[in-house]
Amino acid sequence: MKILVIGSGGREHTLCWKISQSKKVNKIYCAPGNGGTKEVAENINIAANDIDGLLEFALKNKIDLTVVGPEEPLVLGIVDKFEDKGLKIFGPNKDCAQLEGSKEFSKKFMDKHGIPTAKYKSFTEYYDAKKALDEFSYPLVIKADGLCLGKGVFICNTREEAEDVLKNILKDRIFGVEGNKIVIEEYLDGVEASLLCFVTNGKIIPLESAKDYKKIYEGDKGPNTGGVGCYSPSPLFTSKLQEKINKSVLSKIIKGFEVDGLDFKGILFIGFMIVNNEPKVLEFNVRFGDPETEVLLPRLESDIVDLFIKTIDKSLQESDLLWSNKHCVTVILTSDGYPDKYSKGHEITIGELDDSIILFHNGTKYDEEKLVTNGGRVLSVTSLDKGLKQARENIYNNINKIDFIGSKYRVDIAKE
Structure with missing residues (x-):
């Protein structure tokens, strides 16, 4: 099979790495890719939001399966366009992608179907x-309605702060059309958690x-x-909490898809706030998370290409997902100044x-023969081992062997 992976971050490098382990695959392309994807795939100079360019490439090169990493092409309707041409593509269609593309759409969906x-x-x-x-x-909390590269959510402690945020978004238009609408929410105080799920054929499989x-800093x-x-697995997800999530959230999401005629096929990423041991949904994403992908896929023992194909063909079963009992940790090396201004190159x-280290590239590229920084998050230093403590020690015993000007990282990841 020939596979096309769309995107350029750590998530996409991890996807390429995992796909390369499949015996069904003989060629992987990544568009546009990064310095790490180059090791396991052929990088193609087409932007992730260039839908027509990607479609032309997939048709010309007879791509058997396309896997979409980031949210923007999904929201732009890449799945619909590829499927119209008879191409297999992993990800939800444009209607379903609104769950991430519009905060108001997702909140209305939750309200309508009784999702807390x-x-x-x-x-x-x-x-x-x-x-x-x-x-x-x-x-x-004030949120810009559309996609704002993770910068559209503001926690306001005073009315003055809130008015400033409203002015910046609705009058000064700092997010352009993505801020044409805003959502004001009550603030939930609890423990944040997330769960990724395969969704297909009226089933949701965590x-x-x-x-x-x-x-960005130690001590959160x-x-x-x-x-x-x-890190994975998380001790927060006890059987009792999972049972509550299944009953009050997952079953209602599936029912909501059915009622609203949403044929969701792909990954649904559910962001939770656990308030007094009760799960409440903060947001939906419609793709693999980053850095969650970097710790989940090393633990996945199934052939990921099989999972993608079965999701598309609506034949995926819970028993298809096989997991290692090992623990996985990733620590991300960032550029000095991130998440605000930082330099590249x-x-x-x-x-x-x-050998215990797997290195995933987030923001890198090759400048001639030199590997250089090309983003705020640069490298994900990852380790899979029998225990959380050992995986963590593997990383911190090796992370200083990687160097670039302005390199930063937290020293307390998975310390608990």
């Missing part, structure tokens, strides 16, 4: 939104659990990031890493 979530109201006009602040207590770290301090570390030197 925070109280909310949505607005398009600044003065209407400003007036509605009186209906919420502080802190509260993957193994993972815990990620979003804050500082601004949110796209994720700077992760710094040469990366990698010493001789132990």
Whole structure:
């Protein structure tokens, strides 16, 4: 088979790495890819949001399966366009992708189908939104409705902060059309958790659990990031909590898809806040998470290409997913200044890493023959071992063998 993976981050490198282990595959392309995907795939210089360019490439090269990494092409309707041409593609269609593409759409879906979530109201006009602040207590959350590269969510502790955020989004248009609408939500105080699931043919099949770290500094301090570390499995997902999630969330999502005529095929990423041991849904994503992918796929023992094909063909069963009992940890090396301003183009030197280390590239590229930084999150240093402590030690015994100007990382990932 010839496989096309779309995207350029750590998630896509991990997908290429896992796909390369399938005996069914003899060629992998990655568009546009990065310095790491180059090791297991042929990088193709087509942007992830260039739907027509990707479609032309897939048709010309007789691609047997396309796997979509990031959310933007899904929201733009890449699945619909590929399927119209008879191409196999893994990911939800444009209608289903609205669950991530529009915060209001997802909140309305939750409300309609009784899925526990925070109280909310949505607005398009600044003065209407400003007036509605009186209906919420502080802190509260304001979200731009569309895709904002992870920067569209604001926790406001005072009315003054909230008014400033509303002005920035609705009047100053800092997110352009993605901020044409905003959602004001009550703030949920609890423990954040996430669950990735395969969805197909009226079934929702959870993957193994993972815990990620979003804050840039040790002790979960500082601004949110796209994720700077992760481990799997997570002790938070006890059988009791999983039972509650199955009953109050997963069963209602599947029923909601049926009622609303949403033929969801792909990955549904559910972001939770666990409040007093009760799960409430913060958001939906419609693709693999990053860095969750970097710790889940090393633990997956099934042929991932089989899982993709069976999801598309609607024949996937829970028994198709086989998992290792080992623990997996990833620690992400970031550029100095991330998640705010940072510089790129710094040469990366990698010493001789132990066999216990798997290195996934997030933001790298080759400048002629030199591997250089090309993003805020640069490399995911990953280890799979029999215990969490050992996997963690493997990483911290090796991470200093990797160097570039401005290299940063947290030292407390998986410490608990």
